Amino acid sequence: MKLRVGFEMLYEFPQPTPMITVLGTHFTRASDVIVPDLLTTSPPVTISPYRDLFGNWCSRIVAPPGAFRLAADGVIRDSGLPDSAFPDAFQHAVEALPTETLVYLLGSRYCDTDHLTDIAWKLFEKTPPGWARVQAICDFVHHHITFGYEHARATRTAREAYEEGKGVCRDYAHLAIALCRCMNIPARYCTGYLSDIGTPQPWPPGDFAAWFEAYIGGSWRMFDPRNNTPRIGRVLIAQGRDAADVPITQTFGPNTLVNFKVWTDEVP
Numbered sequence: 001m002k003l004r005v006g007f008e009m010l011y012e013f014p015q016p017t018p019m020i021t022v023l024g025t026h027f028t029r030a031s032d033v034i035v036p037d038l039l040t041t042s043p044p045v046t047i048s049p050y051r052d053l054f055g056n057w058c059s060r061i062v063a064p065p066g067a068f069r070l071a072a073d074g075v076i077r078d079s080g081l082p083d084s085a086f087p088d089a090f091q092h093a094v095e096a097l098p099t100e101t102l103v104y105l106l107g108s109r110y111c112d113t114d115h116l117t118d119i120a121w122k123l124f125e126k127t128p129p130g131w132a133r134v135q136a137i138c139d140f141v142h143h144h145i146t147f148g149y150e151h152a153r154a155t156r157t158a159r160e161a162y163e164e165g166k167g168v169c170r171d172y173a174h175l176a177i178a179l180c181r182c183m184n185i186p187a188r189y190c191t192g193y194l195s196d197i198g199t200p201q202p203w204p205p206g207d208f209a210a211w212f213e214a215y216i217g218g219s220w221r222m223f224d225p226r227n228n229t230p231r232i233g234r235v236l237i238a239q240g241r242d243a244a245d246v247p248i249t250q251t252f253g254p255n256t257l258v259n260f261k262v263w264t265d266e267v268p
Contacts, residue, residue: 089217
């Protein structure tokens, strides 16, 4: 199966404004890329690419005053199969975890584990460790939070998502990540494209999606507490400790986002 992935963002800037973007398909999907989703701007400006601490493909630009367009449009090969499950994946003892996973046990900007540890152990202490425990966390988060774009708030933490019981996909991911970390399971935040293939129509407007990965059974395994069911056509863009590490765009000055479109569509 082939997927067309891309986006268009239209901004208005009152003055020259530096930006960081995290918008390219993740290097782990490099072998699947048919048409690269290269970042383009209008008017054209210098784009300086770099890799961040987590290996994500990032770009530095300075947006000029006035109307400014960011866009990308690529094609990627996908298996066409639903997300995989690994029910036999075991939970590692903390002392046996690879060193590079330990940072994903710690609290972070949006995953305030210090406020959720007691809650996590009360809820999940008796669940079987490993895949079943992470899935139990996803089941809880999926039913505990009510989804709605009107509930979006850039400052909401995992604890606040737990207390308020509402949010968007990043809030589902943050709460599940925090609960996993409280249970000594490394978990990291992911953002990317997610198609609606295989789901009932009418489909909602396209958007970037958030999910997470837990380190169990010797590998990073994908979980999606927002949808909580295997989906088709998931394309990773970036991963980090939480959304603060992987902002789609980070602007360093005033601006107005005028229009925003994202697509993840099957093509011949």
